[in-house]
Each structure stands twice: as C-alpha cells, then as structure tokens.
Amino acid sequence: MSSKFLQIFGFAVAIIAIQIFTQITDSAFHLTQLTMTAYYSLLVIGLCMLIGYAGQISLGHAGFFAIGGYISAFLTTHNLTAMKGKPFIALCSKFGLLVGRKDLYGGDLLVFHPWAACIIAVCTVLIVAYVIGGPVLKLKGHYLAMATLGFGIIIYRIVLGTSGLGAADGISGVPGFTLLPGVTISGSGSGKILNYYVAWGILITGMTLLLNLISSRVGRALSAIHGAEDAAEAMGIPTANYKLKVFVLSAGFAAVAGILLTHYNGSIGPSEASVMKSVRYVAIVAIGGMTSIWGAVSMSLILNYFSLRGSFGTYDDAVFGVILILIMLFAPDGLIRAQVLVDLKSFFKRITSKEAAL
Amino acid sequence: MTTLLSVVNLSKRFGGLQAVNEVSFTVTAGSIKALIGPNGAGKTTLFNLISGVISPDSGVINFSDHQVQGLRPHQVASKGMARTFQHIRLFPKMSVLENIMIGRHIHSRAGFVAGMLSIPHTWSEEKKIREKAHEIMAFLDLESLADVEATSLSYGQQRNVELGRALACEPKLLLLDEPAAGLNMSETTELGALISRIRDTGITVLIVEHDMGLVMDISDEILVLSYGKKIADDVPLAVQSNSEVINVYLGEDDA
Ligand SMILES: Nc1ncnc2c1ncn2[C@@H]1O[C@H](COP(=O)(O)OP(=O)(O)OP(=O)(O)O)[C@@H](O)[C@H]1O
Numbered sequence: 001m002s003s004k005f006l007q008i009f010g011f012a013v014a015i016i017a018i019q020i021f022t023q024i025t026d027s028a029f030h031l032t033q034l035t036m037t038a039y040y041s042l043l044v045i046g047l048c049m050l051i052g053y054a055g056q057i058s059l060g061h062a063g064f065f066a067i068g069g070y071i072s073a074f075l076t077t078h079n080l081t082a083m084k085g086k087p088f089i090a091l092c093s094k095f096g097l098l099v100g101r102k103d104l105y106g107g108d109l110l111v112f113h114p115w116a117a118c119i120i121a122v123c124t125v126l127i128v129a130y131v132i133g134g135p136v137l138k139l140k141g142h143y144l145a146m147a148t149l150g151f152g153i154i155i156y157r158i159v160l161g162t163s164g165l166g167a168a169d170g171i172s173g174v175p176g177f178t179l180l181p182g183v184t185i186s187g188s189g190s191g192k193i194l195n196y197y198v199a200w201g202i203l204i205t206g207m208t209l210l211l212n213l214i215s216s217r218v219g220r221a222l223s224a225i226h227g228a229e230d231a232a233e234a235m236g237i238p239t240a241n242y243k244l245k246v247f248v249l250s251a252g253f254a255a256v257a258g259i260l261l262t263h264y265n266g267s268i269g270p271s272e273a274s275v276m277k278s279v280r281y282v283a284i285v286a287i288g289g290m291t292s293i294w295g296a297v298s299m300s301l302i303l304n305y306f307s308l309r310g311s312f313g314t315y316d317d318a319v320f321g322v323i324l325i326l327i328m329l330f331a332p333d334g335l336i337r338a339q340v341l342v343d344l345k346s347f348f349k350r351i352t353s354k355e356a357a358l
Numbered sequence: 359m360t361t362l363l364s365v366v367n368l369s370k371r372f373g374g375l376q377a378v379n380e381v382s383f384t385v386t387a388g389s390i391k392a393l394i395g396p397n398g399a400g401k402t403t404l405f406n407l408i409s410g411v412i413s414p415d416s417g418v419i420n421f422s423d424h425q426v427q428g429l430r431p432h433q434v435a436s437k438g439m440a441r442t443f444q445h446i447r448l449f450p451k452m453s454v455l456e457n458i459m460i461g462r463h464i465h466s467r468a469g470f471v472a473g474m475l476s477i478p479h480t481w482s483e484e485k486k487i488r489e490k491a492h493e494i495m496a497f498l499d500l501e502s503l504a505d506v507e508a509t510s511l512s513y514g515q516q517r518n519v520e521l522g523r524a525l526a527c528e529p530k531l532l533l534l535d536e537p538a539a540g541l542n543m544s545e546t547t548e549l550g551a552l553i554s555r556i557r558d559t560g561i562t563v564l565i566v567e568h569d570m571g572l573v574m575d576i577s578d579e580i581l582v583l584s585y586g587k588k589i590a591d592d593v594p595l596a597v598q599s600n601s602e603v604i605n606v607y608l609g610e611d612d613a
C-alpha cells in the first residue's frame with residue numbers, strides 16, 4: 001500500500017519536474033500537448049482496467065469519449081434563447097442549469113452551464129455503456145471485439161452524419177469549464193500552466209482510484225474472472241455483474257476524458273469518434289503491458305505526446321496499427337513489465353547452465 | 359440427521375444423449391458421500407447441475423432449505439456450496455495466497471466504490487481475508503508456497519490450492535470432482551485423511567472418485583451412476599456386493 005502511494009508521489013514529482021523543465025528551457029508551448037495527453041491518458045487507464053485486469057476487450061471506447069465530448073459541446077454551445085418560453089427550458093433555467101453569455105459577435109447566448117452539461121454527458125455515457133454492455137459482454141474474445149467495434153462505428157457515423165453536431169466539422173466555440181472559482185479548463189488564455197496541473201491532477205486522481213480498486217477485493221475478483229471465469233463464478237463472484245460494472249466504469253473514464261478535452265480544445269470533431277482512435281487506445285494499453293496502469297500511462301504519455309506534436313506525420317494512425325501488430329506478435333505481455341527482467345535472467349541462466357553442462 | 363442436499367428426479371439431455379436420467383438422492387449433513395460410475399456416466403454433469411453451471415431439463419435440487427435449480431453458480435456458491443474441478447481451474451498469474459483469498463469473496467463486501475476510495479472499512483476486511491487465507495494454508499501445509507504463482511506448482515500442490523480455495527468459502531457442502539486423479543498412492547492416502555479431517559470440521563463432502571480404495575475408505579455412502587441412471591445408493595459394503603454395480607464395473611480394472 002505504501003509503495004503504491006510512493007509511486008504516485010514519484011509520478012507527481014515527475015509531472016512537476018516536466019513543467020519546471022519547460023519553464024527553464026522556455027518551451028512552455030509543449031504544455032498544450034502534454035495537457036491533452038493527460039486527458040487521453042484518462043481514457044487509456046480506464047481501458048487498461050477493462051482489458052488488462054478484467055480481460056474484456058473494447059474497440060469502441062472512442063465512441064464513449066465522443067459521446068461525452070459531443071454532448072458537453074452541444075449543450076454548452078447550443079443557443080436556447082429562442083426556446084426560453086418552453087416549460088422545460090424555463091425549468092432548467094430556474095434550477096440554474098443555464099447560463100447566458102455573449103457569442104463572438106456580441107449576440108445573446110443561452111446555453112447549459114458546463115457543470116450541468118458535464119453531468120448530463122457522463123450520465124448519458126454511463127447509461128449507454130450499461131445498455132450496450134449488458135448483451136455485448138456475454139460475448140467473448142473476437143466476438144466482443146467485433147461488437148464493440150460495431151458500436152464505435154455507429155457512433156462515428158452518427159456524429160459524422162448529424163448536421164446538428166456539425167457533421168464533418170464537429171462543434172467549435174466550446175467555452176471553458178470553470179471547475180472551481182479561478183480554475184477553468186480552457187486552452188485559450190493565460191492558464192496554460194494551471195491547465196497542465198489540473199489535467200495531470202485529474203489523471204493522478206483517476207490513477208489512484210483505479211490502483212486502489214486493483215488492490216481491493218474487487219480487483220482480485222476481476223483478475224480471477226480474467227484468469228478462469230467459470231472458477232470465479234463457482235467462488236461466488238457474480239461475473240456478469242462485475243464485467244458490466246468495470247465496462248461502465250471504463251466508459252465513465254472515457255466520458256470524463258472526452259468532456260474535459262473538448263472544453264480544453266474548445267472544439268470536438270468526428271475524428272475523435274473514429275475507429276482508429278479506439279485502435280490507438282488499445283495499442284497503448286497493449287504496449288504498456290496490458291495489466292499495468294503505470295505501463296499504460298507511460299506509453300500513453302510518450303505516444304500521445306509525439307502523435308500530438310505531429311512526429312508521426314501522415315503515418316499517425318498507421319504507427320499505432322503497426323505497434324498493435326508488433327506487440328501482439330512479439331510481446332503479447334507488452335514492453336513495460338517486470339517480467340521482461342525475469343525473462344532475461346532466466347534466458348541468461350539457461351545459456352550459462354548449458355555452457356556448464358558442456 | 360438432517361438432509362443438506364436433496365436431489366429429486368434430476369434430468370439433463372445433451373442432444374441425443376441422456377447424460378443424467380431421473381436421478382434422486384440425498385446427502386446427510388456432516389457425511390461423506392461418494393459418487394462413482396464408469397467414464398461418461400454423468401458424474402461431472404451431475405456436479406455441474408448441482409452447482410448451477412448448467413440448468414436441468416427437469417427435477418428439483420434442494421440445498422440447505424433453498425431450491426437452487428436454475429440459479430447461477432455464484433448464487434449457489436453464496437448459499438454455501440463450493441467445488442473443485444475435474445480439470446484444475448486455478449487463477450493464473452495469481453499467487454497461492456491470492457487464489458485462496460478469492461475463496462473469501464462471499465464472506466466479504468467491499469464493492470467498486472469502496473474499493474476505489476479505499477475506505478478504512480475495506481482495510482480491516484482485507485486483513486481478515488488475508489488472515490483466514492493464511493489459516494487455510496496452514497491447515498493444508500501450503501504456507502511456504504504463499505507467494506508462488508499457483509499455476510507453476512506441481513499437480514498435487516495445485517490440487518491442494520484448489521481445495522484450499524474451496525475451503526476458504528467455508529462451505530456447508532464441498533463438491534470434489536476426482537481429487538485423487540494424477541496423485542500417487544501415498545498422496546492419495548494423505549488426501550483421504552485430509553478429506554476426513556475436512557468432514558470432521560463440519561463440512562459435508564460429495565466426492566466423485568475413480569480410486570475405489572479411497573472411496574471405500576472414507577465414504578459413509580456411495581451413489582453409483584451408469585449411463586446417467588442411478589443404479590445403487592447405499593453404504594460401501596452393500597454397494598460392493600451389489601450385483602448390478604459389479605456388472606457395470608466388470609472388465610474395468612479398478613473395480
Ligand atoms: N456440455 C456438454 N455438452 C454435450 N455433451 C456433454 C456435455 N458435458 C458432458 N457431456 C456428455 O455427457 C456424458 C456424461 O459426461 P460427464 O462428464 O458427466 O461424465 P463423467 O461421469 O464425469 O465421466 P468421467 O469419469 O470421464 O469424468 C458424456 O457422454 C459426455 O460426453
């Protein structure tokens with residue numbers, strides 16, 4: 001337990017060190033990509049919980065990310081001024097769910113408060129995940145992958161085809177999200193450093209929650225389901241229920257990631273819902289070692305950062321596809337894992353013992 | 359003597375095969391009952407029916423005052439039934455200790471939210487789970503293997519871990535599917551003594567076993583299945599001299 005918090009503390013120190021480094025080297029512009037990386041990582045750790053610990057694949061998590069982001073973007077930008085008279089809107093207004101602001105051209109806007117939008121978006125995603133997860137999680141392996149892939153494709157086609165959601169352009173002009181007085185998630189303006197810390201702070205909070213879960217009774221039960229579902233069931237673990245809960249939980253992480261990144265970017269587009277995004281997240285979890293939140297976060301940090309910097313150029317999506325294939329072929333347990341050291345040790349032992357035998 | 363398990367007219371069909379055919383029997387609380395029969399007689403199928411892995415086509419299963427036919431395995435388990443598998447099913451990539459800790463699942467509560475927030479209540483619960491697991495490892499002489507990956511152990515040790523995991527459930531009824539398979543003679547004798555000790559702690563045992571020596575030694579009653587049908591259900595001596603049973607086992611070298 002204490003080693004867990006020591007690790008988290010060490011990670012927090014590293015995050016601070018990175019910020020100080022960018023300050024000293026006058027390269028604070030890196031913070032934008034690093035902040036975005038933190039939000040993507042939030043999705044990745046949730047997915048790691050689902051794939052690595054509970055053993056359930058999802059190729060549809062970009063869908064949950066997009067549902068969260070799009071709902072939040074829509075509600076905080078869609079002008080309700082004309083509908084002020086409608087009873088439902090009046091009710092929302094009465095409960096303080098709406099805020100008025102000026103648009104770019106000085107016109108009056110009446111939109112949902114980001115907190116209200118956020119809660120609606122998260123709840124919607126949780127409900128969708130619950131409804132989808134129920135039947136889909138009865139499937140295993142390839143079939144589960146296909147079904148979640150299908151879900152991802154449907155969400156992609158919906159956001160791409162709905163003019164109310166900006167079709168191919170997506171939704172822009174999304175306002176900042178004031179979490180607390182003085183703390184606003186927003187990419188424009190002066191709060192670059194603050195936003196960096198908010199994003200990584202949220203990620204570290206998410207990691208702490210998941211690391212706690214992993215070392216709890218529930219985490220053990222999830223590993224058992226992963227290892228031998230029939231035996232887990234025979235030990236009294238309600239396997240279907242646990243799989244559904246962890247699926248909904250990971251969808252919730254994806255939703256929060258989508259919502260916060262959308263407010264940070266001020267926009268969201270259909271590419272966020274694309275299947276290639278889902279594949280990318282799975283690739284990151286895989287290369288991080290599947291059953292390692294730390295591996296997933298470090299790989300997410302590195303790969304998302306370079307991807308966002310444009311280092312992979314036009315091959316961006318291809319890079320992640322290739323990574324996934326290579327990992328599956330040569331290192332199905334990922335690169336970041338203690339086992340690598342053990343393997344190396346036993347490899348050398350074998351060589352030396354062979355020599356001794358000669 | 360109270361009846362812990364009673365099975366009435368239980369049947370299960372797989373396609374054209376009547377795997378279990380109108381089987382009825384009872385298991386007395388605190389006893390050891392053996393279930394024997396030639397390969398393919400339907401013994402494992404009967405276990406799967408009782409533990410909820412598959413649902414019967416017809417029949418009633420009464421376990422400790424609950425009708426359990428058609429319940430999911432985890433529901434049956436939570437009523438106090440634990441089992442081992444004919445083909446050992448340990449949790450890979452988990453230590454012996456962790457495997458046995460899983461057995462405490464039904465006796466602990468912490469859910470997703472409590473686990474994520476790591477609220478203090480979960481710490482004391484976790485401590486209790488660990489203590490009980492150590493207690494069971496001590497009982498089975500597994501203490502020295504606590505931190506070893508369970509699936510890396512020898513066959514006999516794996517069987518013991520699986521038994522420990524089931525015991526951690528503190529079941530009323532323990533179902534053992536061929537626990538002596540793959541064990542040598544001295545290991546089998548030890549297992550027999552162990553099962554008797556388990557019974558002495560108050561746990562009722564229903565055991566499928568091919569090793570007749572072991573079965574005759576430890577069981578209070580023996581139920582014999584052949585082609586899904588019950589052909590005998592009596593004390594060992596009577597079963598041994600039952601002509602139908604002798605017939606079924608004729609030509610089998612372990613009879
Ligand atoms: N899930 C299933 N689907 C179809 N047939 C099955 C299934 N499970 C068992 N059977 C068949 O039912 C019959 C009884 O099998 P069962 O495993 O219960 O026998 P058993 O008495 O445990 O035998 P053994 O001593 O070999 O373990 C066999 O003919 C088997 O092939």
Ligand SMILES: [Mg+2]
Nearest residue numbers: 401402403444
């Ligand atoms: Mg069998």
